Amino acid sequence: MRLNFTGPNLRTVKRTFLSLLFLSLVLLLNGQATAQVIYQGGSNVQFLYGRNLERSGELATITLEHFGTYGVLEQFGFADLYNNVSLESPSLYTEWYPKLSLSRVLGKEINRGPVSDVLWAGGVNVLFGGTGDFFVYLTGPAFRFRLPGSGLLQLETYYYKQHGEEYEGTYQITPSWDIPLPVSEKVRLRFRGFMDYIGDRGPGGAQFLTQPQLFLDLGNTWGKPGKVYLGSEWRYWNNVAGIEGLDESILQANLLISLE
Structure with missing residues (x-):
C-alpha cells in the first residue's frame, strides 16, 4: 500500500528532481573526455520474479543500478520498474544518493579503528505511478568499514523527511554490504543487500x-x-509505508547482468 501525494507542489518537486538528475548525468558524461579526474563507475540490470509469502500475488521487477566516483564525489542510484505481473499499473521507484568522501578530500585513507572513510551524503526517494506516489529527501553522514579483500560494508545515517506538512522529520539507519564468498575456483558466491530502519514520522509508525x-x-x-x-532475493518489509501491522515478505529469483 502506498500513501498518495499528487498535489501540484509535489509534481513541481518531481520535475525539478528529474531536471537536476538529467543535468548531473550530462555533466558527468561530458566531463569524462576533458576532466583530469576521470569518472569511473559500473552499472547492472536485474530481473526479479517472486511471490508474496504473506499474501497471494506475484511480483515482477526490472532494476537498473549504478555506482560511480568522480574525484572526491561518488554516487549510487537505482530505479525499480515493478508491478503485480498484470502490467495494468506499473510503478517506477527510484533512489539517488550523491556523497562527498572525506578521505578523498584529505588525500589519504582515514584510520579510525575499523572505519576507512567518512562521507557526507544526500538522497532522494521518489515513486511514480501505481496507486500513489511520494517524495522523500535525506541527508547525513555515512561510514565505510575496512574489510579484507574487495568486500564492502557501510553504515548510513540520515535525517529523513517525507514531502507533506503532516509529516515530521525522522531518522533512517541503513547498513549495507556486498561481500564475495569464494567457495572454489569455479564456484564463487556473492552476498549483498541492505537494511533500512525508518523512525516514526508522524502519520504511521516506524518501519x-x-x-x-x-x-x-x-x-x-x-x-x-x-x-x-x-x-x-528476499524482501521483508515490517509495517509497510509505516502502517502498523501490515507486513510484506517476498521471495524472488534474481538474474543480474553487469553492464560494464
Whole structure:
C-alpha cells in the first residue's frame, strides 16, 4: 500500500528532481573526455520474479543500478520498474544518493579503528505511478568499514523527511554490504543487500525493510567472472509505508547482468 501525494507542489518537486538528475548525468558524461579526474563507475540490470509469502500475488521487477566516483564525489542510484505481473499499473521507484568522501578530500585513507572513510551524503526517494506516489529527501553522514579483500560494508545515517506538512522529520539507519564468498575456483558466491530502519514520522509508525541477495557468479563457470549472476532475493518489509501491522515478505529469483 502506498500513501498518495499528487498535489501540484509535489509534481513541481518531481520535475525539478528529474531536471537536476538529467543535468548531473550530462555533466558527468561530458566531463569524462576533458576532466583530469576521470569518472569511473559500473552499472547492472536485474530481473526479479517472486511471490508474496504473506499474501497471494506475484511480483515482477526490472532494476537498473549504478555506482560511480568522480574525484572526491561518488554516487549510487537505482530505479525499480515493478508491478503485480498484470502490467495494468506499473510503478517506477527510484533512489539517488550523491556523497562527498572525506578521505578523498584529505588525500589519504582515514584510520579510525575499523572505519576507512567518512562521507557526507544526500538522497532522494521518489515513486511514480501505481496507486500513489511520494517524495522523500535525506541527508547525513555515512561510514565505510575496512574489510579484507574487495568486500564492502557501510553504515548510513540520515535525517529523513517525507514531502507533506503532516509529516515530521525522522531518522533512517541503513547498513549495507556486498561481500564475495569464494567457495572454489569455479564456484564463487556473492552476498549483498541492505537494511533500512525508518523512525516514526508522524502519520504511521516506524518501519523496517531489508533485501538480502545471494548470487552465484554464473559467468565465472565459463571463464567470464563478474558478468552474469543468478540467485535469489528476499524482501521483508515490517509495517509497510509505516502502517502498523501490515507486513510484506517476498521471495524472488534474481538474474543480474553487469553492464560494464
